[in-house]
Amino acid sequence: MIRKIIIMTLMLTSFVCGAEAQNDIDALVEKYSITGNSTFTSAVERDPATRKVTKVVKVLKVQGHNLSKFRSVFKSESNTGNYNETVDRNIATHLLTVEKPSAIRIYMLKYGVRDGYPTYNDAEITIIVKYLGK
Amino acid sequence: MDKIEETKQMERLVEKFFDGATTLEEEDRLYAFFASDDVPAALAEYAEVFRAFSSMSAGVGNDVELKPRRRRRVMRLIVASVAAAVLLLFGISVFHNVNEEKRLASLYEGSYMIVNGERIDDLGKIRPHIESALSSAEKIERAATDMSVVEQAQQSVLDCIGDPVERERMRRLLAE
Numbered sequence: 001m002i003r004k005i006i007i008m009t010l011m012l013t014s015f016v017c018g019a020e021a022q023n024d025i026d027a028l029v030e031k032y033s034i035t036g037n038s039t040f041t042s043a044v045e046r047d048p049a050t051r052k053v054t055k056v057v058k059v060l061k062v063q064g065h066n067l068s069k070f071r072s073v074f075k076s077e078s079n080t081g082n083y084n085e086t087v088d089r090n091i092a093t094h095l096l097t098v099e100k101p102s103a104i105r106i107y108m109l110k111y112g113v114r115d116g117y118p119t120y121n122d123a124e125i126t127i128i129v130k131y132l133g134k
Numbered sequence: 135m136d137k138i139e140e141t142k143q144m145e146r147l148v149e150k151f152f153d154g155a156t157t158l159e160e161e162d163r164l165y166a167f168f169a170s171d172d173v174p175a176a177l178a179e180y181a182e183v184f185r186a187f188s189s190m191s192a193g194v195g196n197d198v199e200l201k202p203r204r205r206r207r208v209m210r211l212i213v214a215s216v217a218a219a220v221l222l223l224f225g226i227s228v229f230h231n232v233n234e235e236k237r238l239a240s241l242y243e244g245s246y247m248i249v250n251g252e253r254i255d256d257l258g259k260i261r262p263h264i265e266s267a268l269s270s271a272e273k274i275e276r277a278a279t280d281m282s283v284v285e286q287a288q289q290s291v292l293d294c295i296g297d298p299v300e301r302e303r304m305r306r307l308l309a310e
Contacts, residue, residue, distance in 0.1 A: 043267040044244035057271040
């Protein structure tokens, strides 16, 4: 009985933590979208026939000195989904894909690198929420 | 005025007419004189001529009188046509703008931008940014899908390797 309670508590905790981990990236993007020196676009794509929302895309462009916060939050969320880091032509890309029954969420962080180190020029964060219509 | 005196006066007017020196009033007097049935014999030879002149000047007078009237009517028609064309163009422009707003709303309602802390909701203004974001999102989705396919294939390979040491060596090799 006690074992069951412990297992249930652990499962609930991991579920909540998972939800909060996604919210950390979303929360950070929302915080920096309303500060100065940033450009934030929230694009809503609708089915023109039904006007139902099919996709939401958020793009945040911030100055490079905020980059470390975003790198840190992406790394901390890496275990919540399919995570990948790549460097190609001096551009570093962090990609996190989280699949749920109702939606697929893709988070991407992009910034410049040189000799393996961030250049701290402007960084770009993209969040894609694709609704599966379930 | 007696007939002889009148006849003499008319003779003088006829001479003046053919010299081109008559006033309009004098010409009208001549036309009225020769239009009557009681033309003196001395001036009978001119009757036909002045009756002809009389009918011509009536036509000319009417034309002269009509031309300004016709001109005014034509001008009114032109002005009305131009006004109608302008109204039509204005109506088409308003209809097009309203339709365009409805179309953008059906596709992107709810979209907005925040630039340096200032929010912009006008879909017409931010449309290029919306379309750019959605276009980039498609590329990112494809990249995410491709990556998932590659990783799944790698995992399939690793799952086939029974020896844990060999599996770890292969994993490092694939990660390079």
